[in-house]
Amino acid sequence: MKSAPFVMHQVNSQADILNLLDQYGDDARIIAGGQTLVPVLAMRVASPDHLIDINKVIELKNFGVSGDVLLVGSGVRQAELEKWSDLDKTQPLLSMMFPWIAHAPIRNRGTVCGSIAHADPSAELVLGLAVLDGSVTLVSKKKKRIVQAKDFFLGALQTCRQSNEFIESVQFPIRGHDARFGFSEYGYRHGDYAVVAVAVIQEGNSWTVGFGGVDDTVRVYKCVANSINEISQFIDDLASETEVREDPTATSGLRRHLMRSLGKRACQQATDFRVIK
Amino acid sequence: MKNHLVTLSLNGVEREAACESRTTLLDFIRHDLGLTGTHAGCEHGVCGACTVEFDGEVVRSCLMFACQANGASVNTVEGIAKSGEMSDLQSAFKKYHALQCGFCTAGFLMSAKDLLNKNPNPTELEVREGLSGNLCRCTGYVGIVEAVLEVASARAYKNGREHA
Numbered sequence: 177m178k179s180a181p182f183v184m185h186q187v188n189s190q191a192d193i194l195n196l197l198d199q200y201g202d203d204a205r206i207i208a209g210g211q212t213l214v215p216v217l218a219m220r221v222a223s224p225d226h227l228i229d230i231n232k233v234i235e236l237k238n239f240g241v242s243g244d245v246l247l248v249g250s251g252v253r254q255a256e257l258e259k260w261s262d263l264d265k266t267q268p269l270l271s272m273m274f275p276w277i278a279h280a281p282i283r284n285r286g287t288v289c290g291s292i293a294h295a296d297p298s299a300e301l302v303l304g305l306a307v308l309d310g311s312v313t314l315v316s317k318k319k320k321r322i323v324q325a326k327d328f329f330l331g332a333l334q335t336c337r338q339s340n341e342f343i344e345s346v347q348f349p350i351r352g353h354d355a356r357f358g359f360s361e362y363g364y365r366h367g368d369y370a371v372v373a374v375a376v377i378q379e380g381n382s383w384t385v386g387f388g389g390v391d392d393t394v395r396v397y398k399c400v401a402n403s404i405n406e407i408s409q410f411i412d413d414l415a416s417e418t419e420v421r422e423d424p425t426a427t428s429g430l431r432r433h434l435m436r437s438l439g440k441r442a443c444q445q446a447t448d449f450r451v452i453k
Numbered sequence: 454m455k456n457h458l459v460t461l462s463l464n465g466v467e468r469e470a471a472c473e474s475r476t477t478l479l480d481f482i483r484h485d486l487g488l489t490g491t492h493a494g495c496e497h498g499v500c501g502a503c504t505v506e507f508d509g510e511v512v513r514s515c516l517m518f519a520c521q522a523n524g525a526s527v528n529t530v531e532g533i534a535k536s537g538e539m540s541d542l543q544s545a546f547k548k549y550h551a552l553q554c555g556f557c558t559a560g561f562l563m564s565a566k567d568l569l570n571k572n573p574n575p576t577e578l579e580v581r582e583g584l585s586g587n588l589c590r591c592t593g594y595v596g597i598v599e600a601v602l603e604v605a606s607a608r609a610y611k612n613g614r615e616h617a
Contacts, residue, residue, distance in 0.1 A: 177496040184457070184474035184520055207518075214477070214516045215497035227474070229521060255510070279586025281564070282498060284510040285517065366585050 179214075180223035188232050190315070193342050198317045200226045201339035207231075208250060211278070211286035212294050236344070239288075241266060245310070245347040250289035254301075255280070257288055265452045267348055269308065269375060272359040273300040279367045289343050292328075295335045298369040298389040300361070302329065306394035307375040307386030310348045314341040322347075332392040355379050358445030360438040364425070371426045372434035378446040383407055385439065390420050390431050404440075404447055411439035457520040463488065464532030472519045479503045481519030482529060490530040490559050494588075501587030504560040505529050511567040530559035533566065541607060542566060545600035553591035560587045565601045574605055 185204075187193055197204060204226040207213055216222050230236060236251030239260075246267050248257060257263060258274040277283055277291075277300050291301040292312060304310075305325045312328045314321050314337055328335050337343065358376040363369060373388040385407075386396045397414060401407035415435040422428040455471040462468075463486060470485040479496070482505070483489050494502030496515045503514040506528040514527075534540050539547070542565055552558045561584065568575060568583035575583065580601045581594065589597065 178480075179475040181454075182474055184518065186520070210518075211498060211513075211516055214518075217475075218477075218497055218515075229518075231521060275582075279501075280583070281501065281504055281511045281513055281586050282516075285507075285512045 177218045179217035180220055182217075182224055183226050184229060185226060186229045186232060190233060190235055190342070190344070193228055193230060193233065194315065194317045194340075196226070196228050197340045197342055204228055206250075206293070206342065208290045209253060209286035210290075211282050212290065212296075241350065242347075245349050246270075247345050247347050248288045249345045250287060250343050252288055254283040254286050254288055254291070258283060266350055267308075268449070268452070269357040269359060269377070270301075270304055270348065272357065273304055273375075276300050276359075276361050276363075276367075276370075276373075282367075289346055292346050293335070293337070293343050295329050295331075295333050296369060297329075297332050297391060297393050298371075298373065300370070300373060300388070303373055303375050303386050303388035303394050305346060305348060306396050307377060307384055308348050308351070309384075309396075310346060312346050313344045314338075315344045316340045316342070320344075326396070329393045351377060352379065353451060356446045356449035356451065358442035358447075358449065360442040360445065362434050362438060372431055372438055374435070374438045374442040376439075376442040376446045378443070378449075383410075383443070383446075385411065385414075385443075387435055387439075390418075390435060392421075404443060407443045408440050411443070412436055415439070457523070459519050459523045461522050461524065462526040464528055464535070474518065474520055476519045477515050478505070478507075478517050478519045478522050478527070479514035481522070482514060482527070485519075488529055488531050492556055492559050494556065494560075499588070500557070501560040501564065502557050504563040504587065506563060506567065511563055528563075530562050533562060541604050542569070542600070545604045545607075546597070549596040549600040549603070551592065551596040551600040552589075557587060557589045557591075561589065561597055565597075565604075569601065569605060569608070574609055575601070577602060 205224040207227045207229050236249040239248040239252045263271045291299050310325050311322050356378040361370045361373040370389045375386045377384040381400050381402050384398050388394050399410050415432045420428040420431045458471050460469040468486050472481050482491050492502040494500035498513050498516045505514045508525050564587050580598050
C-alpha cells in the first residue's frame with residue numbers, strides 16, 4: 177500500500193504546469209486534492225514517473241459567477257464551494273449534491289475539477305456537470321479549448337483530455353429563475369460512490385433527467401411533461417427500455433428499480449422546490 | 454531518495470525531517486517525526502483512523518504526501534491533551550466506553566473535536582453525520598455519539614454559568 181517512487185514537481189504557476197505536461201505527457205499526472213489519485217498510486221493501479229502538484233498555484237484557486245456560468249478553477253476544494261454562501265442561490269443542484277460526496281475530511285481536500293478529471297460515472301459532480309450541460313476548459317502550451325460535458329466524458333474514467341492538456345476550470349451554467357431542481361441517490365454506505373444517482377431540472381413543463389451509475393457515462397434525457405404522473409411514466413418507460421449496467425455491486429434489475437424510485441423522488445423534489453430569490 | 458526537506462509545525466512545535474516524494478503525511482508523522490498516535494488503518498481514505506488537522510481543516514493524512522505539508526500547521530491526537538491530562542472529550546470517551554481496541558480512536562477524537570468547534574451544539578443526527586467518515590469495528594457508534602453529545606452539553610452548561 178505504498179506508492180511506487182515518483183518525482184514530485186511543486187509548481188507555482190500555470191505556465192510551469194503546461195511546460196511540464198508538454199515535456200512529460202502521459203508520464204506525468206496532475207495532483208490537486210489527490211483524494212482519488214493517492215489511493216490509486218498506493219494500490220499501484222497507476223505509477224506515473226512524475227506528479228505535478230498544483231496546490232500552490234494561486235491563480236487556479238478562484239471560483240465565482242462569470243457571465244451565465246459558475247466557473248470553478250482547478251485549485252478549488254469541494255468544501256470551499258460547498259460553504260460558499262451564494263451556492264444555494266447560484267447552483268442549488270450542487271448544493272444538494274455536496275453532502276453526498278464522500279465525507280467532510282475528503283471534501284476539505286478534494287477538488288471539484290479533480291472529480292471531473294477522474295470521470296467516474298457514479299460521481300455526483302460528474303452527474304451535475306452533465307445534467308447542467310456544463311463545460312470543461314482544457315489548456316495546453318499551444319492552445320485552449322472549451323469542451324461540452326457530453327463530449328468530454330468518453331467512458332468510465334475516460335475523457336477527451338490529451339496528455340499535454342490541463343483542466344484549467346469547469347463551468348456550470350446557471351439556470352433561469354424558474355428552474356427547479358431535485359437530486360436523489362442510493363449507495364451502500366453513506367459517502368460511498370452511488371449505485372444509482374438521479375438529478376432533475378424542471379423548467380416549466382420541460383424536464384432534464386440525468387442518471388449516474390447506470391452506464392459508463394452519465395445518461396441525460398430531456399422530455400416535456402405536464403404533470404408529475406407524466407414524468408413518472410417517462411422514467412418508468414426509460415428504466416424498462418434502456419440498457420443498464422450489471423456488475424458485482426448491483427444487478428441491472430436493482431439499478432432499474434432505483435432509476436424508477438429515485439427518479440420519481442427527485443422529480444417530486446423538483447416540483448416541491450422553493451426558488452431562492 | 455529523501456530529497457524533500459519538510460518543515461512543519463506539529464502540535465505547535467516546529468519539526469523538520471527529510472523524506473521521499475512518495476512518503477505520505479501519515480508515514481512522515483509516524484516514522485520520521487516519531488508521533489505514533491495517528492494510526493495507519495486502510496491507507497486509502499476509507500477508515501478515518503489517520504485523521505489530522507491540516508491548516509485548520511481535518512483531512513486524511515494517508516491521502517496526501519508529506520512534501521505537500523511543507524510550511525503547514527498540523528495537529529494530531531497528541532496535541533489534544535498537551536498538559537498530560539485528558540481533555541473533556543477524551544474523558545467522555547472513557548466514561549461511555551467509546552473505545553475498545555482503540556485503533557480508530559485517534560481519528561474519532563480529531564473528527565469529534567473539529568465537529569464541536571464548528572457546531573458546538575449538534576443534534577444526535579449531526580454528530581452521526583459528522584463522524585460518518587470514521588469507522589469503528591469494535592464498539593459500534595452508540596458510546597461514541599453519547600460521549601460527543603455529553604461534551605457538547607457540558608461545555609454549553611459551563612459557558613452558560615460563566616456568562617451568568
